[in-house]
Amino acid sequence: MAVYSVGEIAEKINAQAREIAPDLLPNGRFSPCRTKWMFSGIPDTGKSESAWVHLSGAKIGKWFDMGNAAPGEDKGDILDLLQLKLGLADKRAAIEEAKQRLGLVDDWKPGKPAKLPPEELQRRADEARARAEAREAEAEKERAAKARGAKALYLRGDPIVGSWAERYLMGRGIEAGAKWPGVLRFHSEVYLREEGCKVPAMLAAVYRADGVQIGTHRTFLANEGGRIVKARVDRPKRVLGSVWGGFIPISKGSSGKSMRDMPEGEPVYVTEGIEDALVVRMMMPGARIVAAYSLGNVGAIVLPAAARRLVIVCDRDSNAKAQEQLERSIAQQQARGLDVQLVMPPDEWGGVPIKDINDWWLALKAQGERARQSGDTRGVA
Structure with missing residues (x-):
C-alpha cells in the first residue's frame, strides 16, 4: 500500500x-x-x-x-x-x-x-530529516560563498569623499557633517547585468548585530548632464549575499559603540533606505540609526538584548502590500519584546507630495531657500 x-x-x-x-x-x-x-x-x-x-x-x-x-x-x-x-x-x-x-x-x-505501520512512518521521517539537513548544509555553503563575494566587492571600494556617491547624496540634499559614515564606499566598476557592463555604484556593508558582514548593498549610479542620479534600470538598488535579517549601520549614536556593545535601553532608529537613514542622522546626530534596505526586512532584524525600543521611520506608502509588510514587521519586533514606535512624514508639504523622509527634507530645504530669497526668514532654521 x-x-x-x-x-x-x-x-x-x-x-x-x-x-x-x-x-x-x-x-x-x-x-x-x-x-x-x-x-x-x-x-x-x-x-x-x-x-x-x-x-x-x-x-x-x-x-x-x-x-x-x-x-x-x-x-x-x-x-x-x-x-x-x-x-x-x-x-x-x-x-x-x-x-x-x-x-x-x-x-x-x-x-x-x-x-502506515509505525516503522514506515519512522523511516520516512528519518529520510525527510536527512534530506532537510543536506539541503541546509548546501544552503550554508552557498550563504558563506555569497558573503565572501559580497565582502570582497565592498573591500575593493574607496571612501566616498569626492566620488560620484558623494555627489549623488548631496544631490538628494544630504550633507555629511563632520564626515560620511564609514560603512559607505564607492566603486567605479560594478557589474550591472541589464547593461552587460560595469558601472559606478555606491556600496554599503550589510551586517548582523554580532558584527559579521553578510552582504553588500549596491546603488547603481549614472551621470545625467552633470547630475549624479540612480541608474535608470529596473532595480537600481540591490543586495549581494544572503542578507535577510541584516542591516546597514549608519550611525552608532552618541555612545560611539558598536551594535553588539550598545548601551542598555538605547533606542534604535531604522529606515528602509540609506538616504532616509542619512537624513535622520542629520536631524538627530546623537541617535543610533540603521537602514534595513527593505520594508519586509525591518521585521527580520534581530537586535541585541540591550535594545528596548525600535523607532521605524516609515515611507508614506498607501500600497496594500507595503501596509501588510509594515504591520508584519511591527508584529515581529513586538514579539521579540521591543517597544515599537512609528515616525512618518506628512503626505504633503507646501503643496509637494511627500513619499519619504528624504522627500520631506528636500521640501523643507526648498521652502527655506524660497524664504531666504524673499527675505522672509521667519521659521527658517
Missing part, C-alpha cells in the same frame, strides 16, 4: 522547481548563477522581475513576490504555483496535479485516511 503525505508530495514537487518554474512562467529568466527563476509575478507579463522562485538550497521551490502582488499571490511553493497558474480549484486539486507530474500513484481516498 502506497500513501504519500502532503508534506512528502510538496517536497518532491518542490525539488522539480528548475523544470516546472520555466514551464509555468515562460516570460521569466534564470538568475546569473541559475539559482533562481526571476519573473514578474503571477500575471507573468515579463515587464519586471519583482518575483523569484528558488531553484536550489534549503528554499528550493519557494517563491516570493516583492512587487505589488495581489493578496494570496505574494509567496508560496510549487503547489501554490500550480494552483494559481493552472486555475485549479483548491490545494487538493494542486496535489493531484503534482502527483500526476511526479508519476505517483497511491491508495489515498477522500475520507478514508490510510494508516
Whole structure:
C-alpha cells in the first residue's frame, strides 16, 4: 500500500522547481548563477522581475513576490504555483496535479485516511530529516560563498569623499557633517547585468548585530548632464549575499559603540533606505540609526538584548502590500519584546507630495531657500 503525505508530495514537487518554474512562467529568466527563476509575478507579463522562485538550497521551490502582488499571490511553493497558474480549484486539486507530474500513484481516498505501520512512518521521517539537513548544509555553503563575494566587492571600494556617491547624496540634499559614515564606499566598476557592463555604484556593508558582514548593498549610479542620479534600470538598488535579517549601520549614536556593545535601553532608529537613514542622522546626530534596505526586512532584524525600543521611520506608502509588510514587521519586533514606535512624514508639504523622509527634507530645504530669497526668514532654521 502506497500513501504519500502532503508534506512528502510538496517536497518532491518542490525539488522539480528548475523544470516546472520555466514551464509555468515562460516570460521569466534564470538568475546569473541559475539559482533562481526571476519573473514578474503571477500575471507573468515579463515587464519586471519583482518575483523569484528558488531553484536550489534549503528554499528550493519557494517563491516570493516583492512587487505589488495581489493578496494570496505574494509567496508560496510549487503547489501554490500550480494552483494559481493552472486555475485549479483548491490545494487538493494542486496535489493531484503534482502527483500526476511526479508519476505517483497511491491508495489515498477522500475520507478514508490510510494508516502506515509505525516503522514506515519512522523511516520516512528519518529520510525527510536527512534530506532537510543536506539541503541546509548546501544552503550554508552557498550563504558563506555569497558573503565572501559580497565582502570582497565592498573591500575593493574607496571612501566616498569626492566620488560620484558623494555627489549623488548631496544631490538628494544630504550633507555629511563632520564626515560620511564609514560603512559607505564607492566603486567605479560594478557589474550591472541589464547593461552587460560595469558601472559606478555606491556600496554599503550589510551586517548582523554580532558584527559579521553578510552582504553588500549596491546603488547603481549614472551621470545625467552633470547630475549624479540612480541608474535608470529596473532595480537600481540591490543586495549581494544572503542578507535577510541584516542591516546597514549608519550611525552608532552618541555612545560611539558598536551594535553588539550598545548601551542598555538605547533606542534604535531604522529606515528602509540609506538616504532616509542619512537624513535622520542629520536631524538627530546623537541617535543610533540603521537602514534595513527593505520594508519586509525591518521585521527580520534581530537586535541585541540591550535594545528596548525600535523607532521605524516609515515611507508614506498607501500600497496594500507595503501596509501588510509594515504591520508584519511591527508584529515581529513586538514579539521579540521591543517597544515599537512609528515616525512618518506628512503626505504633503507646501503643496509637494511627500513619499519619504528624504522627500520631506528636500521640501523643507526648498521652502527655506524660497524664504531666504524673499527675505522672509521667519521659521527658517
